[in-house]
Every structure is written in structure tokens, then in C-alpha cells.
Amino acid sequence: MKWPSKKGEMCGIVVIQFMMAALLMLCACYPLVHDDHAFEILVGIALPSFQEVHLALLAGFALLGTFARRYMYSSLGLNMLLASLLLQWALLCNGFYNILPEAGGRFVVTLASLVRADLTVCTVLISAGLLLGTLTPLQMVVMGIIETAVSTATQRIGTRVIKAADAGGSLYVHMFGAAFGLAAGITVRHGDATAQRRSDTTDSFAMLGTVFLWCLWPTMNAATSVGMAEVSRCMVNTYLAMLSSTVIAFLCSAIFSRRTRFSLVQVQNASLAGGVAVGASCDMVLHPAGAIGVGLVSGFVSSMSYTYLQLFPSYDGQAR
Template identity: 40%
Template sequence: MCTPIWPFSEVPHIFFSLFIVHSVVLILYVVCAQYGPQSDAGNEVNSEYNAHYANIWDEPNQHRFHRQQNGVKMEVFQDVHVMIFIGFGFLMTFLKRYGLSSVSLNFLIASLVLEWAILINGFFHLHHGYIEIDITSLLGADFTAAAVLISFGVVLGKTTPSQLIVMALVEVPIFALNEVIGRKYLKAIDIGDSMFVHAFGAYFGLAVSFSLFRKDTDSENMGSTVTSDLFSMIGTVFLWCFWPSFNSALAPGDDQHRAVINTYLSLVASCVVACAVSSLFHRSGKFTMEHIQNATLAGGVAIGAAADLMVQPYGAMLVGSMAGAISVIGFEKVTPLMDRVCRLHDTCGVHNLHGLPALLAAVVAAIMAAASSEKVYHASVYTIFPAMAPVANSTQLKALQDEHPHVRAGLGRSAGSQAFYQLGALLVTLVIAIVGGLLTGLLMRLPVWERLESEDLYSDRRYFVIHEDEEAHDNDRPQALQTPDKGV
């Protein structure tokens, strides 16, 4: 057999796409990015700090306590990082012939988004003309990656790597713009990013799916097996365990304690109720793995926007219970209706795990904002809801600052007005996500990008090396191993 003269790929579009994008990003890092003050060894404050604590290495707990006072705890950051790469990656492995693609493309797209998001988010928060990188900015990039991966779940198995690269590059700046509008201008609070990450990612992805509509989405590869469902449960369990860190990562002090407690209780409740409702929808009272893999997580999304608020333990459990039930009902009733009537095909059921619970979260946050007062939160109401603090140079602000110097001037909003702005932030998020997703989907439809043929839908074969013996074994797999139909 003759050795080919050109030993590399005959279709190097993926290589060139990634090479060009990564090269541009690298140049931007050279020109625009630098360490933040807490990471800069040239910062005199850090030199004095290190000298002061150099002699207490024999007291690791005390040393770690001091090292964490001015930044995000490393443990919390790592929890969120695990959610992005293991949680989301394995959650998508439920498709019987798309496991390699689910984990690997999740890995690729998330990594691409992280390096891109640090820059884009940084451009909105420049310091002396530079983007300063610290643990908080890395955590912000992880949140951005979560939004993009949520959108990825909607179009899972129906897009090529080139199309996914385009979607990621376009979605990140739109995401950042929406978050700036919601947090900086509308002064909405969303500690667990239910609106700015989950709602945005879900409805952006649904809009992309609408623009990419194709009639051949019902493929024999679309099903799952016991093995693929089991791998998907790995992602579910990781996400479920680490979700309290996701919702509490950026909350300070007692706010962080409440965020962990509320998320914990909401997740527990959503798991119990989702399992109960799942069995209700099956004629033989069986559990459906699609529900167990997704609806059990809905409580983490639904409590997110109000995770740091005084929801009370019973309130957190009530929200989680509602989310678990709504998510299962969404899988059973809403998803088929959207597919049949609205031309919206949602591969992973993202609308039921992220979209619907995020809408519930926004309503819960608005209700809690309307009920907020000094009687409930004391002076911390003005740090949790900064816009509710008295306006600058007012006698009310002066009297408040005499007793609580940390309170800054706000906009003098009432609790009712803050609730209105919370709902306004949700509306703006939905509009930006849907319009941005529709335009991005149209961009992804351009013939310059490679598209999948019908036989390649939900299959690893097109973009991954599959060993012949494994492929033959997959084709010969007994039908008894297939996940049973819901109606059996």
C-alpha cells in the first residue's frame, strides 16, 4: 500500500478553526491581560503579607483562614470547576452512540469558552486599561461556560464541532452584555445565576435549535441503554452534590451560609418529589431515567436566584418540591408539545431542567424582594439589595452610615420596586437570549460550516475514531439492554 504524500487530515477545518481562534485569544492575552493584585508577586502588599505569615506554616488552618479573607475559597472554585467538566459532561452521555462526543466536545467547548470568557468579561471590568485575572474572574468564566454548555445540551448530537465553536464564540459576549445590563443597570440580584446563566443558556439554546430546525431529528441513535444511562447518572450525582457551591460561591458571610442551606434543602426536596412524580407518570409505577437524571437537579436551579435570601428552610423545600414536579411534567407534556407545535427539538430536555425552574426562580426572587425589609435583614438588606439603600447625600444614608459604615449609597428603591426590577431583568434576559440565539442559529446555518448528514446524527462515528470491534459489539447489543419504553 502506498504511503500518502500528505499525512495529515484531508478536511482540516476543525484544526484551522481552533488554531485561528486560539491564536487570536493568545495575542489578546499578551496585549490585555495581567495578574490581579492578589496574584501579583510584585504587589508590595502581597510581599508584606507573605512575610507576616511565613512563620505560621505550622498552623495550617489559621494560615488558610487568612489566605481566604480577600478572595473566593479554592475549594468552592474547584467544586464549580468539577461541575463544568464532569457534571455537565457526563450528564449528556445518555445517548447510546454519542458518549465520546458528549464528554469530549463538552471538554473542548468548555475550555474554549473559559479562555474566551475571561477576556470578554474582563473587557466590561477593565482596571487601568488591563484585564486583571484572579480566582473570581476564573469563577466568572466557569459560570459563563455553564450557560454555553446548557445551550449545547439543546443541540446535542445535531451540530458539528465547527458550528459549536461559532455558537460558543458568539454566545459569550451576548451573555456578558446581558449580565452587565441585569446586574449593573437594573440592579437585579441573582446569587445562583438562575436568570443570568440557566434561563439565558436554556432559551438561547432553544432559539438556536429553532433556527437550525431539521425534520430528521428522530434517529435510531437517539435512544439510550442501561450503560449510557448509568454514565449519565455520574454527571447527575456530581452536579447534585456540588450545586450548593455553585449557588453560594460569590456570597459573603451569612449570605453564603444561607445559600448553602437553602440549596441543600431544595435539592433534597426536588429529588424526592421528582422520583415520586416520575413513578406517577408510568403505568406500572416505574421510574424513568430521563426524569431521575434531570428533574432531581431542578431544585438547585429554582432556588438559585433567592439562595442567599431569608427563604426559610420550609420555603427552600417548597421551592425544590415545586421544581421537581414542574421538571417531570415538562418532560412528559411540554417537550412533546414544543417539538410538535413549535419546531423546537430539545435533545437533553434543557427547558425542563434549566428553563422552567429558572422562571420559577425569578418569581421566587421577586417575591422575596417584595417581602424584604430592615426588620427581616437588618442593615444587610442594603448590601443584599444595594439599590434599596438610601440615595447619596441624604439624611437617611448619613444616619444609616453612622451605625453601619459599610453601607453605600443606593437608589432609594422600595421593596416593591426591587421586585419589579427583578422581573424586568428576567424579561430582558429572555429577549436578549432568544433574539441572540435566533441570529446565532442563522449564522450556524451558513453553508460555510459543515453540517451533519442524517446518518451521523447522535453518533460518534463522524468525528471520533471508533474501534471496529467496539462498533460491532454495539451493533450486536441485545435489545433487552435498551432502556424500556416509558409506557411499558
């Protein structure tokens, strides 16, 4: 399939934006009951989560994707474009499962629904990080539209039918995003062979993104939890798991590095592995030692995967 030129791609993105606006005009509305006390409670709970999850989405994931030297600046811009456009689509996809008859067959848009949309778009940004230098902006948008629809449907089936608990999004956000990105990369089978080349500057920017996400990850895992006890457990378990995964990431990078020194490239993702791994059970009553154990195992597995899996040839016949 031959894709349009850059001007044609921009026209396509504009058309998609107008379609999103039309769908939101027809299908979305604000809460019908205006209770100032209820809104005060909702804003007090949802506003901090919305601010921190949004910061992680636009700053953390954007900086984390700057590791590729050739696509450092385009990664920052493409991240904002994808987030701005797909957040609207995520609102629609999540809202279609929460249509209220009393609202005239529409769904309600609140701060809580914006938080859920942010977490849904995180799935797409994880996949997009695997496809730098492979897809054009319009192709990224089309992939994101498809992935968002499939992701929300999968989450609906998992939570309502299978009853699989996933408070922090380990299954429905991180694993789904990684699997979808790998499948898309294998399907496309072409791209820039130099897309993954790094430099000290890009690694420093990517490490800054890791620091952002490291600080905001406990709030991301607790964003959809209900009740102060669950929120507290989510944040404590996530924090403890990330402490241990960070330590083991630095140790593994020094032990298995060819020059026996810390490798920022390896630490960038392995230090976050604890927060990802503990997310599915972060609202449960884990012993502090259990959370630390999850972080140790996940940090070790992530470090070893980065060190040795890249030795295998990729789908284009080149070693990663």
C-alpha cells in the same frame, strides 16, 4: 452556508485559540499589588469554589450530556474542548467590563475571575446539551463565542442597570442557556433524528453526572456570594430545595411512568430543578420551609414538563 471539512474545522479552531492567546496577552495581567495576607484570604475563599465549580463544569455537565447513545463519547470530548476554549473567551468578555486604568488599560486575572468564567461557560454547555447531533465542533465553538459575549452583556445589564439579584445564576446562567439553546435549535432546523435515543448504559452515565452536580450545586450557587452569612444561606437553601425536588422527582417518575417504576431519565434533571429554581434568591433569608417549597414546586414542574411536553411535535415535525 457550507462549512469546511473536519481538517478545515480543526484549523479554524486552532486559529481561534491563537486569537484568544493574543487577546489575553494584550488585555490581561496579574494583580499589581502583592500582599501575601490579602492573597492568603482570597485563595482561602476562592480556591474551594474554583475547584468544585470546575469539577462540575468538566465532569458533571460532561457526564450529564452522555444520555444520547450515539453521541456518548463525542459529548465527553466536545464538552472538554468547549470548556477549554471558551473559558479563555469568558475571561476576556468578563474582563472587558472590569478594565483598570492603573493597570495600563488591562483587566486583572485572579481565582475569582476564573470562577466567574466557569459559571459563564456553564451557560454554553447547557445550550450545547440541547444541540447534540445538530452542530459540528466548529459550529459549537462559534455558537459558544456568540453566546458567551451576549451572556456577559446580559448579565452586566441585569446586575448594573436593572439591579436584578441572581446569586446562583438561575436567570443569567440556566434560563439564558436554555432559551439560547432552544432558539439555536429552532434556527438550525436540521440534525440527527436519532440524537436523543438512549440506552441503559448512557442513562447510567448521565445519572452519574446528576450525582456529581447534585453534590456540587450548593457550592456553585454560593460561588459568587460575598460574606460568610450569604455563603451559608446559599448553601443551606440550595441543599434543602434539592432534597425536596429529588423526592418529588422520584415520586412523579413512579406515578406517571407507564410501567409504574422509577424513571432515571426523568429524575436526571428534575432532581436538580430545586437548585436551579432557588438560585436567584438563595442568598436571601428564606425560611427552611420556603426553600423546601421551592424545591417541591420546581421538581413537580420539571417532571410534568418532561412527561407531557415531549408529546408535542418538534420543529422538524417529529414527536419528542
